[in-house]
Amino acid sequence: MEILGLLGSGLLEAIEPLNLALIFIGVTVGLWIGAMPGLGSVNGVAILLPITFLVPPGSAIIFLAAIYYGAMYGGAISSITLGIPGASTAVATTFDGRPLALQGRASLALVTAALASFVGGTVSVLLFTGFAPALASVALSFGPPEIFALMLLAFATFVGLGGDDIPKTILSICLGLVLAAVGYDEVSGAPRLILFDISGFLHGINFLVLAIGVYGIGEMLWTIDSTRGSITMSEAKLTVKGMVSDAKEATRRGWKGTTIGSLLGFFVGVLPAAGATPGSLMAYGVTKMVSRNPREFGQGHPGGVAAPEAANNSASTGSMLPMITLGIPGSPTTAILLGGMVIWGLTPGPRLFVDESEFVWGLIGSFYVSNFAALVINLAFIPLFIWMLRMPFTILAPMIFVLSVVGGYAAVRDMHDIWLMVVFGISAFFLRKFDYPLAPAVLAIVLGPIAEPTLRQSLLLSSGDPMIFLNRPVAGPITVIAVILILLPLFKVIRNKMRGQKMAA
Amino acid sequence: MTFTRRFVMAASAAAIGLASFGATAFAWEPVKPVDFVIMAGAGGGADQIARFIQSTAEKNKLTSRPLVPNNKGGGSGAEALIHLNKTNDPDHTILVTLNSFFTTPLRQENLGIDVMTFTPVAMMGVDPFVLWVHKDTGITSFEQWLDAVKAKDGEWVMGGTGTGQEDSLVTTFLKQTFGLKMKYIPYKGGGDVAKDLAGQQINSSVNNPSEAKGFYASGDVVPLVAFSDERLPAFPDVPTIKEKGYDFSYYNQRAVVGAPGQSAEAAAYYQELFETIYNTPEWQGYMESESLAPLWMNPDEQKAYWQLQIDRHKELLAKMDQ
Numbered sequence: 001m002e003i004l005g006l007l008g009s010g011l012l013e014a015i016e017p018l019n020l021a022l023i024f025i026g027v028t029v030g031l032w033i034g035a036m037p038g039l040g041s042v043n044g045v046a047i048l049l050p051i052t053f054l055v056p057p058g059s060a061i062i063f064l065a066a067i068y069y070g071a072m073y074g075g076a077i078s079s080i081t082l083g084i085p086g087a088s089t090a091v092a093t094t095f096d097g098r099p100l101a102l103q104g105r106a107s108l109a110l111v112t113a114a115l116a117s118f119v120g121g122t123v124s125v126l127l128f129t130g131f132a133p134a135l136a137s138v139a140l141s142f143g144p145p146e147i148f149a150l151m152l153l154a155f156a157t158f159v160g161l162g163g164d165d166i167p168k169t170i171l172s173i174c175l176g177l178v179l180a181a182v183g184y185d186e187v188s189g190a191p192r193l194i195l196f197d198i199s200g201f202l203h204g205i206n207f208l209v210l211a212i213g214v215y216g217i218g219e220m221l222w223t224i225d226s227t228r229g230s231i232t233m234s235e236a237k238l239t240v241k242g243m244v245s246d247a248k249e250a251t252r253r254g255w256k257g258t259t260i261g262s263l264l265g266f267f268v269g270v271l272p273a274a275g276a277t278p279g280s281l282m283a284y285g286v287t288k289m290v291s292r293n294p295r296e297f298g299q300g301h302p303g304g305v306a307a308p309e310a311a312n313n314s315a316s317t318g319s320m321l322p323m324i325t326l327g328i329p330g331s332p333t334t335a336i337l338l339g340g341m342v343i344w345g346l347t348p349g350p351r352l353f354v355d356e357s358e359f360v361w362g363l364i365g366s367f368y369v370s371n372f373a374a375l376v377i378n379l380a381f382i383p384l385f386i387w388m389l390r391m392p393f394t395i396l397a398p399m400i401f402v403l404s405v406v407g408g409y410a411a412v413r414d415m416h417d418i419w420l421m422v423v424f425g426i427s428a429f430f431l432r433k434f435d436y437p438l439a440p441a442v443l444a445i446v447l448g449p450i451a452e453p454t455l456r457q458s459l460l461l462s463s464g465d466p467m468i469f470l471n472r473p474v475a476g477p478i479t480v481i482a483v484i485l486i487l488l489p490l491f492k493v494i495r496n497k498m499r500g501q502k503m504a505a
Numbered sequence: 506m507t508f509t510r511r512f513v514m515a516a517s518a519a520a521i522g523l524a525s526f527g528a529t530a531f532a533w534e535p536v537k538p539v540d541f542v543i544m545a546g547a548g549g550g551a552d553q554i555a556r557f558i559q560s561t562a563e564k565n566k567l568t569s570r571p572l573v574p575n576n577k578g579g580g581s582g583a584e585a586l587i588h589l590n591k592t593n594d595p596d597h598t599i600l601v602t603l604n605s606f607f608t609t610p611l612r613q614e615n616l617g618i619d620v621m622t623f624t625p626v627a628m629m630g631v632d633p634f635v636l637w638v639h640k641d642t643g644i645t646s647f648e649q650w651l652d653a654v655k656a657k658d659g660e661w662v663m664g665g666t667g668t669g670q671e672d673s674l675v676t677t678f679l680k681q682t683f684g685l686k687m688k689y690i691p692y693k694g695g696g697d698v699a700k701d702l703a704g705q706q707i708n709s710s711v712n713n714p715s716e717a718k719g720f721y722a723s724g725d726v727v728p729l730v731a732f733s734d735e736r737l738p739a740f741p742d743v744p745t746i747k748e749k750g751y752d753f754s755y756y757n758q759r760a761v762v763g764a765p766g767q768s769a770e771a772a773a774y775y776q777e778l779f780e781t782i783y784n785t786p787e788w789q790g791y792m793e794s795e796s797l798a799p800l801w802m803n804p805d806e807q808k809a810y811w812q813l814q815i816d817r818h819k820e821l822l823a824k825m826d827q
Binding site for chain 1: 560564575577581583612613662690691696700703706719720722723790
């Protein structure tokens with residue numbers, strides 16, 4: 001009951017006029033930052049951090065958290081309308097959002113994204129309010145072996161992602177892992193795979209460069225090739241009645257994805273080192289796996305939009321948990337927020353909940369309010385985004401190209417990345433011609449940098465004994481499930497063969 | 506009469522003040538946003554300091570053009586050093602450094618970087634290192650720690666930020682001086698090390714106070730010994746390794762440097778700017794709360810200090826390879 005009292009006062013603080021105004025401004029700004037390809041919540045929060053001195057710390061963090069939230073909603077917009085992930089957290093949203101838009105159902109995708117985000121955000125805030133301290137100790141109990149087991153599970157869910165061609169999926173994963181290894185080796189501290197001695201590879205290959213290359217430029221080439229440039233984007237109509245029926249369909253076909261995304265996203269977000277991007281990719285994989293019609297995923301299934309969107313919002317709240325309870329960032333954006341707390345004169349760490357209870361509960365209260373504000377603002381903007389889609393492809397294509405280039409540059413501000421992105425885009429086009437799935441490569445470049453160091457740390461801990469992944473109480477079960485999932489397709493193949501033999505006999 | 510005399514004196518003082526102010530403030534000023542390069546990724550200790558400096562400058566309106574943080578942490582900071590080395594606008598490019606400023610060019614000679622060509626700006630402070638254990642180990646002194654490590658015979662797990670990084674040099678010192686055998690698990694940053702010590706995934710760590718102090722405040726981790734010249738004000742009961750009779754201290758530098766080839770006017774501008782920032786109550790408060798030690802130096806002293814550190818790190822790295 002004490003929690004309810006604290007939450008009540010937190011909510012009251014969040015709806016003070018200044019804070020309420022900041023929430024609305026923050027969510028709107030975040031929405032646009034998130035919608036710009038390449039610019040995500042990290043950039044938004046980092047850019048606006050210095051101006052937060054004008055208000056007290058409690059309001060400052062509410063403002064930045066609102067930007068974070070808004071960006072999570074906004075990322076879906078360009079993923080759906082343009083096919084370019086607006087932020088790394090929204091890559092999985094392109095998988096089904098883009099096909100829906102091409103079928104003239106962009107409004108269904110956008111409504112699904114908004115509703116799923118709202119549910120994901122709300123579920124995670126409720127979990128946050130109820131179980132923050134307990135979950136903090138869960139986060140601490142996750143050492144390198146546990147994180148690696150979790151990454152293994154993520155890969156396992158994705159073996160099924162590339163359709164039925166498992167060898168091609170595995171090849172795509174390997175390609176992504178090699179790209180993820182470029183840069184520098186954390187264990188020995190030495191540069192590694194600096195291809196052609198180009199210094200641009202020293203900072204590794206940014207995940208967004210690959211994602212924008214594949215989904216922005218590659219997709220554009222694909223559309224030009226398959227339609228010979230003669231199309232306009234399909235007619236997208238929008239009426240209030242249409243939006244209501246979209247909302248109904250989103251609920252009917254997206255509830256499963258939303259549920260999975262909300263819970264999985266929150267849990268993955270809570271773990272330091274993971275964050276919203278792996279969370280949304282995993283949610284997509286799991287939703288597809290448990291779906292009765294997995295073949296519809298990738299062709300425009302609302303569940304494929306709902307899962308990653310629910311997950312990335314849920315994970316963004318989740319990643320605030322280790323930040324507030326332990327002073328550890330759960331995602332790149334919360335790392336910046338932590339820096340902000342130091343600047344405002346607070347001491348992040350395990351004592352914050354006790355010493356600065358007003359600050360913490362004001363922030364938690366603002367999550368509820370921000371979430372609601374984001375839903376309303378997002379739904380209000382949908383007609384504008386649909387209007388954008390009605391532009392002829394001859395105008396849209398150059399726009400996508402410009403946005404891709406700007407987005408690829410924004411991440412690290414290095415021209416090298418733009419050339420690399422173009423190379424990725426062209427390669428992606430040809431790989432797609434040969435039916436290679438590309439999503440697994442994108443997944444691998446996100447998870448590789450988490451999986452590799454944790455694998456090596458674990459093996460250093462155990463002096464090279466792989467049993468460390470099986471004989472620890474948390475890592476063990478996760479590893480077993482992951483291995484079963486990886487072997488499942490193999491069993492299916494064998495069973496089908498045997499059945500085929502019986503039929504023949 | 507006295508009134509007039511006082512007035513004249515005040516007026517002339519003001520005039521002198523204005524003149525000197527004018528001379529320094531308008532000799533050179535940035536004409537576009539300053540590329541404020543950080544030798545580490547977003548969210549780490551160096552990044553936090555850079556953003557704190559930036560926001561202090563912003564808050565007090567100290568610069569006519571903004572400092573734009575630019576994280577280039579790749580290759581242990583090699584990326585940042587290359588970026589400064591080849592910039593075509595050295596007057597608008599400055600770098601926040603760690604000790605990888607010294608170690609990276611030594612460890613990666615093929616980069617062709619000579620840090621002595623860089624432009625000294627300001628030494629904002631030095632970050633001490635402390636040896637930490639989890640409270641559940643029951644260890645409360647350095648001697649007990651030595652016994653515990655020896656008893657584990659190679660199974661003791663030390664966490665750090667990677668071979669060749671600052672804390673690994675301290676760990677190497679401990680291993681070689683006391684004949685210890687232990688595992689060394691590398692992490693991405695000091696914050697990750699602190700978290701895994703609090704979660705007891707590792708047995709001990711060598712961390713900056715700023716990285717571990719949250720878990721220290723909650724009582725999860727215990728400081729055993731400081732590798733500083735004197736006891737740290739925030740940890741008055743923690744002895745230094747020098748008190749134990751070993752002449753060793755190690756700090757991580759938190760310094761700002763300019764790109765090679767920076768003009769004297771631009772360098773003078775940044776030196777004055779960072780001196781102003783250094784003296785703000787914000788920075789002084791930050792140094793105190795994060796246990797940074799002051800080590801203010803003029804540009805010539807900074808260069809001499811660099812040479813000293815290069816020589817010292819050559820030695821330390823050679824020992825590590827043994």
